[in-house]
Amino acid sequence: MGGVNDAQATEPVTDPDLLLDFRGVEFVRGGNTLVGPVDWQVELDERWVIVGPNGAGKTTLIRMASALEFPSKGTAFVLGEQLGRTDMRDLRAAIGLTSSALAQRVPEDEKVGDLVVSAGYAIVGRWREDYDEMDYEQAMDVLEQVGAMHLIDRRWGTLSDGEKKRVMVARAVMINPELLIMDEPAAGMDLGGREDLMAYLGELALDPDAPAMVMITHHLEEIPYGFTHAMLLDEGEVVAQGLIDDVLNSENVSKAYHQPIEVTRADGRYFARRARSSRAGAHRK
Numbered sequence: 001m002g003g004v005n006d007a008q009a010t011e012p013v014t015d016p017d018l019l020l021d022f023r024g025v026e027f028v029r030g031g032n033t034l035v036g037p038v039d040w041q042v043e044l045d046e047r048w049v050i051v052g053p054n055g056a057g058k059t060t061l062i063r064m065a066s067a068l069e070f071p072s073k074g075t076a077f078v079l080g081e082q083l084g085r086t087d088m089r090d091l092r093a094a095i096g097l098t099s100s101a102l103a104q105r106v107p108e109d110e111k112v113g114d115l116v117v118s119a120g121y122a123i124v125g126r127w128r129e130d131y132d133e134m135d136y137e138q139a140m141d142v143l144e145q146v147g148a149m150h151l152i153d154r155r156w157g158t159l160s161d162g163e164k165k166r167v168m169v170a171r172a173v174m175i176n177p178e179l180l181i182m183d184e185p186a187a188g189m190d191l192g193g194r195e196d197l198m199a200y201l202g203e204l205a206l207d208p209d210a211p212a213m214v215m216i217t218h219h220l221e222e223i224p225y226g227f228t229h230a231m232l233l234d235e236g237e238v239v240a241q242g243l244i245d246d247v248l249n250s251e252n253v254s255k256a257y258h259q260p261i262e263v264t265r266a267d268g269r270y271f272a273r274r275a276r277s278s279r280a281g282a283h284r285k
Contacts, residue, residue: 014077024074047213052233067091096177098168108157119174142170147196161188225268
């Protein structure tokens with residue numbers, strides 16, 4: 001007699017303050033567990049960086065966070081909605097995403113201005129003759145912020161890898177997302193371009209009105225100041241997660257990368273290098 005109510009009572013629910021709520025999440029393909037189990041919560045004012053070696057499962061994890069993949073096991077809530085029980089397209093429209101996979105879908109002859117503007121229409125590639133002037137003004141604003149305003153009339157196929165990265169960040173921010181997810185946004189950039197982008201992302205991270213942010217990187221030097229939390233992954237498993245200063249230390253990073261790594265911090269930025277052995281130091285003396 002109370003079957004329906006009993007069923008409703010056992011339905012998983014999430015805290016409304018959590019933009020991401022992963023509980024025992026695993027991603028399995030071909031009998032191999034690529035990620036998991038992972039328990040992970042992201043709140044509105046948090047800025048997360050996910051770090052780990054190649055093949056650690058970083059991209060797979062954020063594909064689930066971006067509502068592009070379903071977990072094989074466990075429960076995943078994204079923007080308050082449970083994956084597998086909601087329209088994924090609605091979720092994606094509220095998530096700003098930068099990734100190499102998305103960049104590969106952009107037509108070579110697409111103008112940068114049109115590419116950024118079209119983010120508001122949840123498409124890749126021009127599909128209408130004219131966009132609203134207000135859309136173009138916003139596109140110019142975000143391109144200016146990421147140091148890419150001079151590219152607005154360029155064709156996508158003529159851009160360098162670093163220029164493409166900057167444009168994709170502008171496109172992700174264009175929609176005023178609830179959640180901003182960036183897969184190696186600084187990869188392929190020269191030093192000047194990287195530092196320009198780091199400055200912008202650092203300012204965004206410190207803005208209380210900015211969306212929650214999740215970023216993947218291989219390099220600690222590419223973590224902007226203002227990021228609050230970190231997760232270290234290795235072979236799909238969480239090595240450590242929590243407040244960034246507690247996670248990104250020499251012990252944890254060495255464990256994730258299976259070699260002695262010395263981690264230092266200066267002016268809110270992190271740096272890593274292979275630790276010198278005492279034996280090597282003695283030889284130099």
